[in-house]
Amino acid sequence: MYTQENTVRLLPDVAHHAQPHLAGALDWVGMDGIEVPVSFDAGDGDIHRASARAGAFVNLHRPDKRGIHMSRLYLLVERALSARPLTADALRDLLGSFLESHKDLSDRACLSIRFEQLVRRPALRSGNSGWRAYPVCIEASLVGEAFLLEYGTEVVYSSTCPASAALSRQLIQEQFAQDFDASRPLDHATVLAWLGSERGILATPHAQRSVARLRVRIAEGGKFNLIALVDRVEQALGTPVQTAVKREDEQAFALANGSNLMFCEDAARRIQKALDADANLGDFHIRVEHQESLHPHDAVAYASKGVAGGFGSVPQA
Incomplete structure (x- = not known):
C-alpha cells in the first residue's frame, strides 16, 4: 500500500536526464506571461497594486541535463512578487533565489515584469484632472555578483511639423x-x-500623435521613479496628451502646439537633454516615433546617453 509520501517520492522526473543525441547548453530557459499581482511605488510614496505578467529565466549550462525546474521558478515569482513591493533589493533577492534553486544547473538569471501604472494628471487650465495609464516594463538580470536593472515606459504627445507651419504661414x-x-x-x-x-x-500645419519609448538603466543605488521620469520628458516636449479637457484646456493645448513646433529629431534631442540631467539614470535609450498625418509612414529618431558599453542607438522596434 502506497502512502502519499511514497507516491511523491516515486514520481518520475524525466527533465533530470538529457537525451544523449540532444545534449547541449542553453542560453535561457524559463516561463513568460506568468500572471501575478505586483505592488509598485511610481515615485510619489504611494504603493499601488497592479495586474502584471512576468517572465522568469535561468540559463542551462549543463549539457548533460535535459531541463530546469520550471515549477521552482513559478513558485518563487508568485511568492516574492505577491509579498513585497517592486524595489531593486527585492528583485535582486528574487534573482538570487532563482540561482540558489538551480545552483547545479545555472549561473545566470533574468526577470521581466510588464504592467500598467495609473497616474493622475492635471488639466492645463480648468482645474480638472484624469488618469493616464503608462506601460511599465522592468527587466533585471543577475550574473554572478553583477546585477543589472532597467525599466521602460512610453510618453504619448502631440507634434506639430515646423516645415508645415512655415508653409501655412506663407x-x-x-x-x-x-x-x-x-x-x-x-x-x-x-x-x-x-x-x-x-x-x-487659411492653412494649418499638420500635427500628429507621437510616441516616445524610453528605456532607462538605474544608476547604482538608484530607485524606481516613474513619475519623475515621465515629468521630465513631458515637460521637455511641452505637448503630452491630455485627460480631462474643457474648452479652455483645448485652447491652451493649441497654444502649446504652436509654441512647440518639432521634428522627430528635435523631440529626441529634447528628451536626451532632459534625461542627461537625471543623476538617477546610468544610461538610457530613446525611440521617438511621429505617426505622420501627411505620410503613410512614420518619422523616427533614436538617441542614447552615449556611455561606454551602454545602450547605443541601433534602430529597433
Whole structure:
C-alpha cells in the first residue's frame, strides 16, 4: 500500500536526464506571461497594486541535463512578487533565489515584469484632472555578483511639423496681401475681424500623435521613479496628451502646439537633454516615433546617453 509520501517520492522526473543525441547548453530557459499581482511605488510614496505578467529565466549550462525546474521558478515569482513591493533589493533577492534553486544547473538569471501604472494628471487650465495609464516594463538580470536593472515606459504627445507651419504661414501672408491693399491704411477692427475669420487661418500645419519609448538603466543605488521620469520628458516636449479637457484646456493645448513646433529629431534631442540631467539614470535609450498625418509612414529618431558599453542607438522596434 502506497502512502502519499511514497507516491511523491516515486514520481518520475524525466527533465533530470538529457537525451544523449540532444545534449547541449542553453542560453535561457524559463516561463513568460506568468500572471501575478505586483505592488509598485511610481515615485510619489504611494504603493499601488497592479495586474502584471512576468517572465522568469535561468540559463542551462549543463549539457548533460535535459531541463530546469520550471515549477521552482513559478513558485518563487508568485511568492516574492505577491509579498513585497517592486524595489531593486527585492528583485535582486528574487534573482538570487532563482540561482540558489538551480545552483547545479545555472549561473545566470533574468526577470521581466510588464504592467500598467495609473497616474493622475492635471488639466492645463480648468482645474480638472484624469488618469493616464503608462506601460511599465522592468527587466533585471543577475550574473554572478553583477546585477543589472532597467525599466521602460512610453510618453504619448502631440507634434506639430515646423516645415508645415512655415508653409501655412506663407499662405496666410499671401491671403492677407490679397485682402488688404498695401496702398491703403489698415483699420485695426477690420484686421482683427479678418484674423478671426477662416480667411485668417487659411492653412494649418499638420500635427500628429507621437510616441516616445524610453528605456532607462538605474544608476547604482538608484530607485524606481516613474513619475519623475515621465515629468521630465513631458515637460521637455511641452505637448503630452491630455485627460480631462474643457474648452479652455483645448485652447491652451493649441497654444502649446504652436509654441512647440518639432521634428522627430528635435523631440529626441529634447528628451536626451532632459534625461542627461537625471543623476538617477546610468544610461538610457530613446525611440521617438511621429505617426505622420501627411505620410503613410512614420518619422523616427533614436538617441542614447552615449556611455561606454551602454545602450547605443541601433534602430529597433
